Amino acid sequence: xxxxxxxxxxxxxxxxxxxxxxxxxxxxxxxxxxxxxxxxxxxxxxxxxxxxxxxxxxxxxxxxxxxxxxxxxxxxxxxxxxxxxxxxxxxxxxxxxxxxxxxxxxxxxxx
Amino acid sequence: xxxxxxxxxxxxxxxxxxxxxxxxxxxxxxxxxxxxxxxxxxxxxxxxxxxxxxxxxxxxxxxxxxxxxxxxxxxxxxxxxxxxxxxxxxxxxxxxxxxxxxxxxxxxxxxxxxxx
Numbered sequence: 001x002x003x004x005x006x007x008x009x010x011x012x013x014x015x016x017x018x019x020x021x022x023x024x025x026x027x028x029x030x031x032x033x034x035x036x037x038x039x040x041x042x043x044x045x046x047x048x049x050x051x052x053x054x055x056x057x058x059x060x061x062x063x064x065x066x067x068x069x070x071x072x073x074x075x076x077x078x079x080x081x082x083x084x085x086x087x088x089x090x091x092x093x094x095x096x097x098x099x100x101x102x103x104x105x106x107x108x109x110x111x
Numbered sequence: 112x113x114x115x116x117x118x119x120x121x122x123x124x125x126x127x128x129x130x131x132x133x134x135x136x137x138x139x140x141x142x143x144x145x146x147x148x149x150x151x152x153x154x155x156x157x158x159x160x161x162x163x164x165x166x167x168x169x170x171x172x173x174x175x176x177x178x179x180x181x182x183x184x185x186x187x188x189x190x191x192x193x194x195x196x197x198x199x200x201x202x203x204x205x206x207x208x209x210x211x212x213x214x215x216x217x218x219x220x221x222x223x224x225x226x227x
Contacts, residue, residue, distance in 0.1 A: 104153075
């Protein structure tokens with residue numbers, strides 16, 4: 001199975017700032033996904049990031065707030081822009097490598 | 112619309128007890144996938160199983176077993192002889208078959224606490 005790493009593992013950020021989360025996979029994968037897990041909640045898909053095309057966002061998520069890059073088949077970034085306390089969540093990167101595997105997550109706290 | 116319901120919010124058992132986690136799903140698709148993931152306190156989501164809608168055979172993997180019943184739209188997960196290390200949040204999920212997005216629809220999760 002694919003091995004996925006995320007940076008940072010956690011961060012505490014000030015309201016109004018932005019944070020970029022990196023996701024690295026140890027093998028080439030076509031489909032990468034970004035999910036959000038709000039405190040005590042389930043996971044919700046933010047967007048699907050395929051290399052060579054624009055990310056596809058789910059209802060309720062917009063590119064201005066969550067810009068995504070996918071420069072190659074092993075790497076992606078998600079930026080959480082102009083953060084507010086409501087953005088405090090775990091952000092998880094996921095890849096489709098026969099099965100869908102998840103990274104360890106980035107725990108974001110916005111104060 | 113697709114939906115996954117995990118009615119059990121929290122379950123507490125004593126070690127060595129058997130426990131079943133319920134999952135009921137809704138979809139208009141005739142072909143789809145069902146999944147179970149485990150999220151231990153560390154937060155990482157661990158893949159446990161994927162079943163496709165054509166395969167209703169129950170599956171057993173060590174102490175884990177899964178019962179898929181299309182007639183009741185359920186995909187239940189049983190842990191036999193539970194251990195403290197099984198303590199985690201368990202998520203059931205659904206995705207379309209062969210779709211362009213492979214989007215996972217998650218249930219709200221069941222927190223399993225196994226007491227020593």
